[in-house]
Structures are given as C-alpha cells and as structure tokens.
Amino acid sequence: MATVMEMPKLSDTMSEGSVARWLKKEGDKVTAGIPVIEIDTDKATMEYESPAGGILLKILVGDGQKCPLQAPIAIIGKADEKWEEVLEKYNAKKGGAQTASKADASKAAAPQTASQTAVAKAPAASASVSQADVKASPLAKKIAADKGIDLKSIQGSGPNGRIVQRDLAQTSSSASMSSVHGIAAGAVVKIPHTNMRKTIARRLAESVNTAPHFYLSISLNMTNLLAWRKSIVAKLPDDQKFSVNDLAIFLTARALKRHPEVNSSWQDDCVLQYGDVHMSVAVALPNGLMTPVVRHADKLTVVQIAQETKRLVKIAKDGKLQPNDYAGGTFSVSNLGMTGIEEFTAIINPPQAAILAIGSTIPTPVVLANGTVGVEQRMKVTLSCDHRVIDGAVGAEFLKTLKQYFEDPATALFLG
Amino acid sequence: MAILTLREALNQAMSEEMERDPSVFLMGEEVAEYDGAYKVSKGMLAKFGPMRVVDSPISEAGFAGLGVGAAMCGLRPIIEMMTWNFAIQAFDQIINHAAKMLYMSGGQYKVPMVIRGPHGAAHMLSAQHSQCVDHMLVNCPGLKIISTIDPADAKGLMKSAIRDDNTVLFLESEMLYGRSGEVPDGEHIVPIGVGVVKRPGSDVTLVAWNKMVLLAQDVATELEKEGISVEIIDPRTLMPLDEEIIFNSVRKTNRLVVLEEGWGVASFGCHIVDRVVKECFDDLDAPPERVTNLFVPMPYNERLEHEVMPTAERTIAAIKAVLYK
Numbered sequence: 001m002a003t004v005m006e007m008p009k010l011s012d013t014m015s016e017g018s019v020a021r022w023l024k025k026e027g028d029k030v031t032a033g034i035p036v037i038e039i040d041t042d043k044a045t046m047e048y049e050s051p052a053g054g055i056l057l058k059i060l061v062g063d064g065q066k067c068p069l070q071a072p073i074a075i076i077g078k079a080d081e082k083w084e085e086v087l088e089k090y091n092a093k094k095g096g097a098q099t100a101s102k103a104d105a106s107k108a109a110a111p112q113t114a115s116q117t118a119v120a121k122a123p124a125a126s127a128s129v130s131q132a133d134v135k136a137s138p139l140a141k142k143i144a145a146d147k148g149i150d151l152k153s154i155q156g157s158g159p160n161g162r163i164v165q166r167d168l169a170q171t172s173s174s175a176s177m178s179s180v181h182g183i184a185a186g187a188v189v190k191i192p193h194t195n196m197r198k199t200i201a202r203r204l205a206e207s208v209n210t211a212p213h214f215y216l217s218i219s220l221n222m223t224n225l226l227a228w229r230k231s232i233v234a235k236l237p238d239d240q241k242f243s244v245n246d247l248a249i250f251l252t253a254r255a256l257k258r259h260p261e262v263n264s265s266w267q268d269d270c271v272l273q274y275g276d277v278h279m280s281v282a283v284a285l286p287n288g289l290m291t292p293v294v295r296h297a298d299k300l301t302v303v304q305i306a307q308e309t310k311r312l313v314k315i316a317k318d319g320k321l322q323p324n325d326y327a328g329g330t331f332s333v334s335n336l337g338m339t340g341i342e343e344f345t346a347i348i349n350p351p352q353a354a355i356l357a358i359g360s361t362i363p364t365p366v367v368l369a370n371g372t373v374g375v376e377q378r379m380k381v382t383l384s385c386d387h388r389v390i391d392g393a394v395g396a397e398f399l400k401t402l403k404q405y406f407e408d409p410a411t412a413l414f415l416g
Numbered sequence: 417m418a419i420l421t422l423r424e425a426l427n428q429a430m431s432e433e434m435e436r437d438p439s440v441f442l443m444g445e446e447v448a449e450y451d452g453a454y455k456v457s458k459g460m461l462a463k464f465g466p467m468r469v470v471d472s473p474i475s476e477a478g479f480a481g482l483g484v485g486a487a488m489c490g491l492r493p494i495i496e497m498m499t500w501n502f503a504i505q506a507f508d509q510i511i512n513h514a515a516k517m518l519y520m521s522g523g524q525y526k527v528p529m530v531i532r533g534p535h536g537a538a539h540m541l542s543a544q545h546s547q548c549v550d551h552m553l554v555n556c557p558g559l560k561i562i563s564t565i566d567p568a569d570a571k572g573l574m575k576s577a578i579r580d581d582n583t584v585l586f587l588e589s590e591m592l593y594g595r596s597g598e599v600p601d602g603e604h605i606v607p608i609g610v611g612v613v614k615r616p617g618s619d620v621t622l623v624a625w626n627k628m629v630l631l632a633q634d635v636a637t638e639l640e641k642e643g644i645s646v647e648i649i650d651p652r653t654l655m656p657l658d659e660e661i662i663f664n665s666v667r668k669t670n671r672l673v674v675l676e677e678g679w680g681v682a683s684f685g686c687h688i689v690d691r692v693v694k695e696c697f698d699d700l701d702a703p704p705e706r707v708t709n710l711f712v713p714m715p716y717n718e719r720l721e722h723e724v725m726p727t728a729e730r731t732i733a734a735i736k737a738v739l740y741k
Contacts, residue, residue: 139670139701158702158740165670165701166740 002077002086003052006070007061010041010048011323018066018195019073020045020148028056030076037073042199043290043326045319052076058083063145136163143168153189196288207350211266211386215345216395220406222361222377228409242306245335248358249305251405253277253297254412256331259398263330265351266388280329280349281309283316290316291349293329333358343380353389356402357382379406417600423456423593425567426532429574430457430494432602434464437492440578443470443479444496444533453498454534454593480506480531484513487529492578497533500549500587506531507552514583515558530577532586536626536677537725539591543713546721548678553585554654554687560608561655563587563626567597569652572606580608589627611658613665617647620735621665623688624675625650628726632675635731646735654684659691666696671738672704675731680708705734 007017020038030036035047036056054076061073072090075083134151136144140163144151149168156163193201225247233241256263256277264273279297283290292312294305315321331353334346337360346357364378381402385395405412420428434440441464446453448461448471461469472479476497483493497503503510510531517527537546554561560582562573570588577584614629615636624632629650636646647665651658666672672692674685685706692704707726715721 137701138697139699142698164740 002057002075002081002083003054004072004086004090005036005051005074005076007067007073008039008048009069010039010046011043012327013043013199014041014069016066016068017041017073019061019063021063022059022074023047024056026056026059030054030056040195041323042195043323044196044321046322047320050076055079057081057086060087134163135161137165139165140168150191153191194287196290200288203350204347207348211348211350212388213345213348213384214387214392214395215382215384216392216399217343217380217382218399218403219364220379220381220403221366222379222406225406225409226361226377236303240303240306242302244337244361245333245358246302246306246309247409248335248406249279249281249294249297249309249333250300250302251409251412252331252333252356252402253279253300253305255398255401255405257298258401259394261394262354262383262385262390262398264353264389265330266353266386267351271353271389274330276330278328278330280326280332280352281312282332282334282346282349283313285316285319290321290326291329291332292316292321292325293327295328332356337361337379343382345382346384348384348386353386354395354398355384357384417598419596420567420571420599421594421596422565422567422570422588423452423454423458424596425571425599426456426574426588427458427460428599429571430578431460431463433575433578434460434468437578439490440492440494441468441470441486442494442496443472443483445472445474445498447471447496452496454590456593457496476502476505477509480509481513483529483531484509484517484527487514487527487583488517488525493529494578495529495531497531499538499545499590500533500535501545501547503531503533503549504547504552510553510559510583510585511556515556518582519558526581527583528581529583530574530580530586531583532574532577532588534588534590534593536587536589537714537721538589540716540718540721541714542716546714548676548709550587550654551678551683554684558583559655560584560653561587562608562653564650564652565589565592565595565627565629566650566652567595568599568604569606569612571599572604573608573652575603575605576608584608587626592627592630606652609653609656609658611649611651611653611661613661614648614650615646617645617669619645619647619669620671620673620738621647621649621662621669622673622675622731622735623649623651623662623685625652625654626677628675628677631726631728631731635728635735638728639732639735644735644739644741657688657691659695662688662692663695666692667699670699670701672700673707673731673734673738674704675707675726675734677726678709679711680706681711683708702738702740705738707731707734 018040020040022037024030024036030050030053032051032053033049036050037048038045039048055078056074057077058075061067067073072087075086077086135156136151143165151163154163154167157167158164229244229247260273263277264271276296277298279294280291281294283292294308297305312325329352332349332355334355335358336344337358341359342362343359344357346355348355359380361377361379363375365373366376368374383395383399430442442457442460447457448466448469451458457469480495483495486493514527514529517525536548550561550563553559560580562577562584564570564573565588574586577586615633622632632648636648639646647669649662649665674688676683676685685708689704689706707730710724712724714724
C-alpha cells in the first residue's frame with residue numbers, strides 16, 4: 001500500500017513549506033523514521049523523516065519548490081506501483097468533498113489531479129526562469145544547485161559576465177557572496193526573501209509597532225569581573241572555559257530571578273511572569289538572525305551555559321535548529337561587543353517584555369570616588385523595555401541589580 | 417624492449433602476422449620490389465615472396481576492389497595506399513563495398529581487410545597531397561578506423577587490425593615513419609577502441625590523435641610553466657571511439673579542447689564535442705573549443721602550410737579560452 005507523503009507543519013507559525021533538499025532520489029529505498037528531506041520552515045531548515053518504508057516512487061515537489069501545508073510532496077510505495085494511480089486515488093479521496101459540488105462525480109478525480117500537479121509544477125517553472133535569467137556555465141549551475149547558492153547574487157568573471165566555477169569557489173552559502181565578491185558599479189543585486197528573513201521582518205516590525213519601547217542604559221565597571229574570569233578560566237580545562245558573554249548570560253539570568261516583573265510577557269488579557277529563566281541568545285547567521293534558548297539559565301553553572309551556548313550556536317550555524325531549540329524563551333540578550341559596537345538598542349523579541357543589548361568592554365576615563373580621573377574597563381548595556389509590562393523604575397531596579405552582579409560577581413552567588 | 421621506428425614497428429606487426437597466418441598478404445604500389453614508397457615493407461618481398469607481397473599497378477580503385485574480393489574469398493589482405501590522398505580514388509570500393517558487404521550480404525560475406533597508409537599533410541606537398549581523410553571516412557558505418565603514429569601502439573593496433581574480421585582503415589603519417597620509440601617484442605596487442613591518457617592533468621582535457629599528439633605534448637609542456645595542467649587523451653581509434661576515457665577526463669577537468677589536423681567543418685572533432693556536450697553538459701565550465709586546419713586548400717608554400725595547420729599558438733589560445741584566462 002503506497003503512502004502519500006505530505007508537507008508537514010513543523011512550527012506553529014509555518015503557513016507553507018519549502019523543500020530545501022531531498023536527501024534521497026526517486027527510485028531510492030527509504031525506511032520509516034530515517035530522514036529523507038530537508039524542509040525550510042519560516043525559521044530553520046529541518047530534516048524530516050519518511051512516514052513509511054519502501055521505494056521513493058515520485059517526488060512531486062522538488063528542491064527549492066514551495067507548497068502549502070498538507071499538500072502531497074512525494075509518493076512512497078513498492079517498485080511496481082504506479083505513482084500516478086496512487087496520487088489519483090489520494091486526490092479523489094481528499095478532494096472528493098470539495099469537488100463533488102463543482103464537477104460531476106465521475107470526473108471528480110481528474111481535475112483535482114491536474115490542479116495538484118499544477119501546484120507542484122508552478123514553482124519549478126518560476127525557479128528555472130529565475131535561474132535562466134542568469135548567465136552561468138552548466139557546471140556553475142550544477143554547483144549552485146548542489147550548494148544552494150543563488151546565482152543572481154554572484155558577479156560572473158567569464159565572457160559577458162558568465163558565472164563560472166571559479167566565481168563559486170569561495171562561496172558556500174546563499175548570503176555571503178555579495179560581501180566576498182562585491183557588486184559591480186551600476187549593478188543591482190536582487191536577493192529574494194528567504195522564509196527566515198520574512199519571519200524576522202514580520203516579527204520585528206510587529207514588535208516595534210505594538211510594543212511601546214523605551215530604553216535604559218547603564219555603564220558597568222568590568223574590572224573585577226574580568227580579573228575574576230581570568231583567574232578562574234586559567235584553572236579550567238579547555239572544554240570548560242567560558243567567555244564574558246557566558247558570564248553575562250549567567251549574571252543576567254540570576255538578576256532576572258530576582259526581578260520576575262522583567263522576566264515576563266504581555267498577553268492580551270494579562271501579564272505572564274515566569275518562574276524560570278529561559279534565555280534567548282541572539283545568533284547572527286549568514287542569512288538572518290536566530291535566537292536559540294538556553295533553558296533554565298538561572299540554574300546552570302557558567303560552564304554549563306558556555307557549553308550549551310556553544311552547542312546551540314553550532315546547530316544554528318548548521319541550519320539544524322529544531323523548534324524546541326528556539327521556542328519558549330523568556331528574555332533575550334544580544335551581544336555585539338565582539339564587533340566593537342560600544343552601545344546599541346535592541347528590538348524586543350516578542351512576546352518577551354525586554355531585551356538586553358551588550359556593547360564592548362573598553363578602557364574608559366571615569367571620575368573615581370576620590371574625585372580624580374582614572375581609567376576603568378567599562379561596558380555599556382541597554383535594556384529595551386515593553387512599557388506595557390515594565391515601567392521605568394522597574395527596569396532601573398533590574399539594572400541596578402545587574403550592575404551589582406557585574407561589578408562584584410561574587411554577590412550573585414549569595415544574593416541570587 | 418626494442419627501440420623501433422614507426423615504419424619498423426608496422427613492418428614487424430605485418431611480418432609477424434604473415435608468419436602466423438598464411439592467408440595474410442600485402443599489396444600496393446611499390447610495396448615489393450622497391451620495399452615500399454616509405455620503406456614500411458622493407459625486406460618483406462625477400463621474406464614472403466611475390467605471391468604474398470604484391471606490387472600493383474597505379475590503380476587504387478582496382479587493387480582496393482581486388483582486396484575486397486580476396487577478403488570475401490577468405491584471404492586477409494593488407495592494402496597499402498601510398499598515401500590516403502590517392503585512396504580517394506578507391507572510396508567507392510572502401511565505402512560502398514568494403515564497409516557494406518557484411519550488411520548487404522545478410523552476414524554471408526565478411527571483408528577482413530586492412531587498408532593502411534599515411535595521411536594528412538607531410539611537407540610542401542600542396543593541396544591534393546596533404547589531406548586528412550579521417551572525417552571523410554568515419555561517418556560511414558561498417559569501417560573501423562585507427563589513427564596513430566606511436567610505434568608501440570602502431571604495432572599492437574596493426575596486429576589487432578589484421579586479425580579483425582571487419583575492414584579496418586589504418587591512418588599513419590609520412591613525416592613520422594622515422595620517429596622511434598620503445599616497442600614490445602613479439603605478441604603485443606593493443607585492442608581496437610581503447611584510448612589512452614598520454615599525459616595526466618587537471619585543468620583542461622586536450623583530445624588529440626595522430627601527429628597532433630606531438631603538438632599537444634609540446635603545448636602541455638609549455639603551459640605547465642604557466643601552471644596550467646593539461647590532460648592529453650589520445651583515442652587512437654576513431655571508430656569505435658573510446659568515449660568513456662574522454663568523458664571521465666572532462667568530468668575531472670570540466671573543460672575540453674579538441675586538437676585535430678584537417679578541416680574543422682563537420683569534422684571528427686565536431687563529433688567528440690557533440691558527445692561531450694551531450695553526456696557531460698553539467699560538468700562543463702566553458703564551451704568546448706576546437707583547433708583545426710584553416711578552411712582553405714593546403715598551400716604549397718612552406719610558411720603558409722604551417723599557418724594552415726594547427727599551431728601551438730592557436731592551441732594555447734583555445735586552452736586559455738576554455739580556462740577564461
């Protein structure tokens with residue numbers, strides 16, 4: 001009995017699916033429970049398992065194509081089964097109720113099959129048209145298809161701008177080329193929206209448009225923390241070392257534990273305050289931004305936070321984050337310190353009530369307690385608050401605790 | 417292994433086969449008393465006598481036809497054409513009779529014959545005596561066609577050709593009969609239809625046969641100084657063609673240049689390019705290039721002759737074109 005594989009709903013916000021890549025070819029043997037396809041959801045590329053064992057008879061939605069949820073994407077069955085008949089039966093069964101009223105019963109299956117095939121084929125046509133606009137050698141086109149590189153974003157060095165193998169040599173993903181190769185004067189490069197980019201745009205616009213933001217900044221004296229970290233890290237084996245960012249997550253989580261009004265979210269009918277701190281960590285990827293979650297950050301050691309963050313960043317960079325890796329955060333940190341940004345304001349990651357933006361630690365002239373001017377290692381952090389949930393004084397109290405913890409990390413151990 | 421010239425290697429192959437098989441005989445203009453126009457059959461009359469090494473009149477169509485008849489009657493003739501230019505006289509016998517007899521007799525008659533001789537330009541022989549005939553013959557079904565100037569390959573392939581039950585055309589080169597190389601003694605067989613990688617490389621596949629292999633090797637050595645690695649493929653047999661060795665090379669280098677003597681219009685190089693574009697399309701990073709004779713009758717003037725023939729400069733330019741350099 002053949003099985004029709006459907007486009008699965010892999011996240012709550014997913015409205016259509018896009019096939020990143022089939023891991024098997026037509027005619028290949030597949031086993032139930034073994035990944036056969038990678039699907040682009042609105043957030044990540046996820047492997048998805050075969051619903052049944054048998055031969056992958058027909059791929060209906062090819063690499064790079066999109067289709068609605070629950071639309072048939074492949075047919076799995078025995079080698080001697082005719083996929084056309086399987087699809088026809090499937091369509092007759094599924095479409096029967098809708099089509100019965102429009103067409104007479106004997107023809108019910110046929111138009112449905114036609115329209116299903118049209119759904120499956122239309123994106124293919126548009127995809128090939130867009131690739132055909134680009135002048136590239138057959139080899140370059142093959143490499144681009146294999147690596148998922150968008151040829152439109154690449155400047156060709158062959159005759160008449162033809163893209164050839166060497167133009168793709170340093171390119172590994174669809175987003176990084178323009179910075180590697182630059183864009184010729186006068187040229188305009190069109191980069192189609194990925195699902196991830198669309199989601200980022202929608203959510204961030206929603207955040208700034210609906211959550212009334214205000215910002216609180218504070219400068220932290222990092223002298224003690226840096227010395228403290230240095231002395232501890234020196235004693236740890238390599239796989240347990242932690243960064244200033246890991247410490248920031250650790251201390252922020254503990255400060256949040258003391259200020260549940262900041263570790264909260266706005267809902268239509270209430271404000272939710274959370275007893276656990278699940279820390280969303282902003283990770284920049286070549287094609288967008290993800291916020292995987294370090295769960296129970298308030299209960300983990302710094303070393304555990306370092307290891308979990310490292311693991312999440314790696315799977316995020318591999319595009320393998322699963323929904324439970326990025327869902328359910330209660331607060332976010334965004335650190336641009338390593339890029340030399342001194343201070344910035346971040347947009348709240350809805351429905352959370354606040355986000356902490358961390359700048360770089362720089363030697364700064366300050367007026368010391370004795371009235372003289374000295375130099376201290378200082379780091380500026382900015383808390384973006386949703387005013388519907390957090391009032392100015394509440395945010396300020398949280399930052400006060402944060403300042404205490406950062407400037408005298410030992411207090412976090414006792415006060416947390 | 418002995419160091420033999422091309423003419424000695426061919427002589428050795430024919431002599432060994434005539435010793436082995438009494439049905440093999442050699443016929444052609446000046447092959448006997450004069451020891452061959454290019455001395456390929458030197459000493460063979462003395463060894464095998466006038467019944468098996470036969471001087472013919474100047475009548476290419478006549479003795480080619482006699483060869484077809486002899487082969488149909490069970491002998492294995494080797495027909496020497498003083499040059500393949502003269503064999504154009506005998507194209508009716510070759511194309512209409514030798515090539516098609518097996519088919520038209522419903523398999524009743526085989527024509528196990530070898531027709532051999534030099535072809536292509538030699539040196540200042542002008543328009544009627546400088547022609548490459550491979551592309552004129554290769555599209556006629558029923559013929560096997562070998563084209564080599566490597567002494568060892570020539571011996572091994574000649575033995576295969578003589579033993580083959582089909583008509584085999586063997587294309588040599590006047591200029592290179594005196595060129596020597598190592599040739600295995602005794603039973604050395606090279607199968608028909610198997611090409612050879614003359615020089616391994618990674619950047620571009622250069623397919624060349626007959627005397628163009630020598631030009632290809634010069635060009636590859638020259639380009640190596642610039643860091644360009646050329647892989648030279650010598651198919652040795654044009655029909656049947658060892659396509660896989662070419663496809664495999666192109667799949668590795670992603671680029672193809674065909675270097676052939678003779679005119680480029682509807683040439684054998686066209687066929688190779690067609691096959692490669694069809695079978696290796698997704699592996700090509702550039703359109704294949706061909707280097708051929710200029711499309712003019714061969715001039716007598718020596719300098720013009722060199723201009724018409726494929727040159728190192730044009731070959732290098734073609735290789736750089738497919739490399740986008």
